[in-house]
Amino acid sequence: MLNLNTDQLHTFVRACELDSFSAVAREQGRAQSSVSACIQNLELDLGLALFDRSGKFPHPTAAAMALLPLARQALGQLQRFQQAADSYQRGEEPVLRILFEELVMPDRLNDVLASFSQHFAHTQLQLRSSSHHQAVQSIAKGEADFAFVTSGGSYPSALEFNTLGRQQILCLATPDHPLAHQQPSSLREAARHRQIIAAMEEGQQRWQLSSQVWVCDSLLQALDLACKGIGWVNAPYELARPFLKSGKLVELKLTSALSAWSLDVDLLWSAKTAQGKAGLWFAREARRLYGNYYSPPIDKSDSY
Template identity: 70%
Template sequence: MNNLNLDQLRTFVAACEKGSFSAVARDMGRAQSAVSSQIQNLELDLGLDLFDRSGKYPSPTAAAQALLPLARQAIGQLRRFQQAADSYQSGEEPLLRIVFEELVMPDKLNDMLAAFSERFPHTQVRACNASHECAIRRIAEGDADFAFVTTRDHYPDEVDFNNLGQQRILTLACPEHPLAQMPGAALSEAAQYRQLVAASPSAKRRWQLSPQTWHSDSLLQALDLACKGVGWVNAPYELARPFLKSGKLVELNLTNALSAWSLGVDLLWSASTPQGTAARWFAREARRLYGNYYSPPIEVADSI
């Protein structure tokens, strides 16, 4: 069997749908004999009778009716192939790799990615969480295109960054926790109860307040443990929102809570890797949407 081509498939589909070679010829601006010849050549290539010509008009055979949806699918795939190739030729990246620290991955990132999928349907996205140090290293080594991380004073020369603002961190516990029963607990009182810490090794000391501490690499696990009364935990509002809405967790009203209970958020990218149209859009939208999200902080009571 010779290799099929797109024109043969389109002619075959049109002939099945219109039920007349002459109608296909008119729509395609060809002679009827050319359409008939192409169908015959396709039949010879496949070794099948695709049309019954015994009547006034050719009618698709059972084999043709079975092949018709496959032909439509093949035409669609070839069309998408060409569209994707055109997009890549115009500067759109085939792949965008995004890493983030769990503490700075609120719903806004998924909002951005949903908009991105509509704007750049041919660019694949690979997103994953990583520790602070790993995220920076992956950007510096060119293994990722963007990273959302907590702010630090210095980055390697291979890394460019933009500050997205401050993210408010909530202090949470289950409603039955002793701290939740206090109208206003001091930090010194919170330190008397077990704290659940989910942070990278370099940041654990910053977040640790209580000498009774459990550490976890997963913030969602720490939140679930807090729901079970194991301890209290710090988390950004967006990740805590479903727990707050369900009533499994409540925000603790700690007095003397200093600015340490907030996170600066930076967007990182490679200083040496050129950005295509998709990456430039992503960086611009991150500054716009995340900037609106992080500053000013969200008031929980107005957002649930």
């Protein structure tokens, strides 16, 4: 295996680009003999003639020109390697694992993730949807770093949590749905129409009113089915917002406390795992995101 180093590769690249060992020496503040020796050692290591020295100035050979882009790529990778190592040495995590219940995933989460990528270029994010139970267990077992879940009362002692805000639950249907033409509508009238329910976990069906129900395990699928006029659906505002903006769905006004349903959103993390710089930043921005967009009142006229 060759024992190449960064100095050899950098000197080789600059010698190819400048067509002069003396120019490289001046640029690097070293003797020309040192540059020549560096190149010669590289040629010996590779068993190749990298420069034609028959003329006044050394000229890269065909082999050198073929190796040049690979040398540049190797230098770039070494630089990224060093930058990543420096980031981890400063306390940034190599990876953050984040779980979300579908019910509490904000529409504008990707704005936070885009900002995260600019602040922490070397921290990988692993984002997965999860049921409430799975999210709690994953945090407790150290299999995830953060989880955004609907508030579930007590948690295992190994977990810490913050309640981030309250999310309003809307009743939705297409603009031509009978309930949309009778606003406000009574609970009795709503119960006469098919309701689409998202059961996030086995046996867990929230906000069922009608005896005529379709059940699916994806809230986004439930919203899409509602857009096709199959029935009406309950959904958190953040997930419903794009459908409201496009006009595919409208909010139904039902004359009861049903219209005031809401969910509290908790951020979970392990009490046993110290958070690094990336984790602390993410938690802070998550609190701002959920605080801004979930705390009442919710303004449905806001833009993307």
